[in-house]
Amino acid sequence: MSELNTLIDLVYNADEDYGDEIFLREYINKGFRDTSFREFRRRCDALASWIGEHFDHRTHIAVVGTTSREYLTAWFGVQCSGNVSVPVDTTNSTENIADEIDRSDSEALFIDDRHIKDMELFRERCPKVRYFIHLDKKYEDMLSLEEIVSENTGRKPSACVNKDDTAAILFTSGTTGKSKGVMLSHGNLIDNTTCCPEDDYHGKKLLTVLPIHHVYCLTLDILHSLWNGVTVCINDNLMHIARNLKLFEPNYSTFVPMIAATILGKMQMAAKKIPDKRLIAKETFGENFIAIFSGGAYLSPDIIRGYEEFGIPIAQGYGMTECSPRICTGILNCPKPDSVGKIVKGCEVKIVDGEIWVKSPSVIKGYYKDPAETANSLTPDGWLMTGDLGHTDEDGYLYITGRKKNLIILSNGENVSPEELENQFALFAPIKEIVVYSENEQITAQVFPDPDYPSEDIQSEIRAEIERVNSTFPPAKRIINVIFRDREFIKTASRKIIRAKINE
Numbered sequence: 001m002s003e004l005n006t007l008i009d010l011v012y013n014a015d016e017d018y019g020d021e022i023f024l025r026e027y028i029n030k031g032f033r034d035t036s037f038r039e040f041r042r043r044c045d046a047l048a049s050w051i052g053e054h055f056d057h058r059t060h061i062a063v064v065g066t067t068s069r070e071y072l073t074a075w076f077g078v079q080c081s082g083n084v085s086v087p088v089d090t091t092n093s094t095e096n097i098a099d100e101i102d103r104s105d106s107e108a109l110f111i112d113d114r115h116i117k118d119m120e121l122f123r124e125r126c127p128k129v130r131y132f133i134h135l136d137k138k139y140e141d142m143l144s145l146e147e148i149v150s151e152n153t154g155r156k157p158s159a160c161v162n163k164d165d166t167a168a169i170l171f172t173s174g175t176t177g178k179s180k181g182v183m184l185s186h187g188n189l190i191d192n193t194t195c196c197p198e199d200d201y202h203g204k205k206l207l208t209v210l211p212i213h214h215v216y217c218l219t220l221d222i223l224h225s226l227w228n229g230v231t232v233c234i235n236d237n238l239m240h241i242a243r244n245l246k247l248f249e250p251n252y253s254t255f256v257p258m259i260a261a262t263i264l265g266k267m268q269m270a271a272k273k274i275p276d277k278r279l280i281a282k283e284t285f286g287e288n289f290i291a292i293f294s295g296g297a298y299l300s301p302d303i304i305r306g307y308e309e310f311g312i313p314i315a316q317g318y319g320m321t322e323c324s325p326r327i328c329t330g331i332l333n334c335p336k337p338d339s340v341g342k343i344v345k346g347c348e349v350k351i352v353d354g355e356i357w358v359k360s361p362s363v364i365k366g367y368y369k370d371p372a373e374t375a376n377s378l379t380p381d382g383w384l385m386t387g388d389l390g391h392t393d394e395d396g397y398l399y400i401t402g403r404k405k406n407l408i409i410l411s412n413g414e415n416v417s418p419e420e421l422e423n424q425f426a427l428f429a430p431i432k433e434i435v436v437y438s439e440n441e442q443i444t445a446q447v448f449p450d451p452d453y454p455s456e457d458i459q460s461e462i463r464a465e466i467e468r469v470n471s472t473f474p475p476a477k478r479i480i481n482v483i484f485r486d487r488e489f490i491k492t493a494s495r496k497i498i499r500a501k502i503n504e
Contacts, residue, residue, distance in 0.1 A: 005163045006186040007079040015041035018229040046149045047077030048157035062086040065112035067212040070135040074110040082159030087213035098125040163187030181368030191361040192324035193223040195344040201228035207250040209235040211493040249286035256296035258495040281310040300426030301337040324362040339397035408438040414476040444481040
């Protein structure tokens with residue numbers, strides 16, 4: 001590709017290099033809808049031209065919806081107009097969506113059908129929004145993205161941006177407290193897209209299953225595919241992953257650990273009846289599948305080894321929204337499966353009092369209109385304090401031991417990482433979800449048993465496994481109390497358990 005400085009460069013270079021090759025593939029109305037790199041650029045140009053006519057200043061524009069050609073046209077049309085995309089979690093409460101639209105100072109809003117019923121509330125609570133635009137259909141008192149694109153096809157926008165300009169404001173999932181608007185520049189996102197050596201990805205297919213407002217999906221699925229000429233196959237629903245793996249027959253997919261663990265569990269159940277594990281893997285992932293890339297949370301080495309038994313490599317990386325997101329990249333057939341991969345090119349890591357600090361061209365400019373939180377997370381000389389605990393080794397691999405804010409500090413001075421205990425149950429099928437914490441100076445585990453697991457006494461099986469795990473730890477780190485739940489924990493859109501809400 002030609003020199004890349006901005007996301008506009010990325011869209012235009014993808015058109016120049018890959019042209020009529022397929023960029024997006026969707027399954028709609030029992031048929032495939034394909035969009036080429038060239039057609040995608042033309043759609044973005046059309047929308048960008050309209051935006052340039054209706055706003056005469058740097059504008060924040062919110063997008064609320066699920067991954068689709070229309071959503072991505074809105075996201076990158078905003079970029080090609082030289083403005084700022086604000087992707088908002090479509091699964092959030094209506095009140096929180098409205099709050100984030102308003103706090104981001106967005107002046108236009110793209111939405112899909114899911115939130116048509118909420119338009120009155122959005123109009124009331126988002127007074128700065130001048131244009132409401134539906135991503136697909138035409139509604140009264142709303143504009144239609146498809147009409148805008150159709151009416152402006154063939155036009156070219158005139159945008160002037162540089163790598164230091166803000167490209168997007170992404171709200172953190174808010175596992176504790178109020179969400180924060182992470183400001184990522186064009187340079188941040190381009191650096192993170194290109195921070196790993198090019199591999200032979202051109203012409204391959206990737207199934208994207210993660211929420212599009214999540215930077216892990218944005219960078220690793222969408223931006224990386226634009227850079228490398230990869231076809232992005234769009235999974236329309238988390239419940240359809242199994243169907244769509246067979247339908248699209250991708251070469252790769254990006255998972256979070258919860259998805260990886262769920263699919264592995266189903267393959268292991270199938271292996272009790274069918275001894276040929278390679279056959280099960282082909283039935284599950286299709287004939288063309290090469291590898292899984294995992295991120296978003298820590299992946300237990302037991303899950304990596306579990307996939308190896310089926311002949312599927314799974315590479316674990318590490319990052320956070322504030323790093324666009326990659327700090328480490330996943331290594332296929334990694335010689336150190338306990339690690340979270342190798343630190344990426346251009347990224348510095350140091351350990352300060354057990355906490356991982358990071359400095360790189362991918363690190364945020366700061367939080368939008370939140371100087372206090374910015375000062376709490378960024379040092380004056382540009383180091384991001386990740387809040388994660390861990391260490392590095394001499395070969396450039398990073399290891400995570402837990403979250404600083406989750407650390408259990410007992411009255412005897414012992415420090416206990418709840419993640420260290422939780423990870424021991426990653427492959428124990430009777431447990432679907434587990435959260436470890438301190439209550440009344442005792443280590444407690446809340447457990448949601450897998451309702452699909454066949455057992456005459458699942459609670460006894462779980463208690464026996466907890467006792468076995470306890471025997472491998474010193475007394476101070478053992479689980480004392482076990483609380484069984486009859487429902488799943490509340491999670492973020494990226495399937496992370498919200499620890500602040502474990503009692504809800």
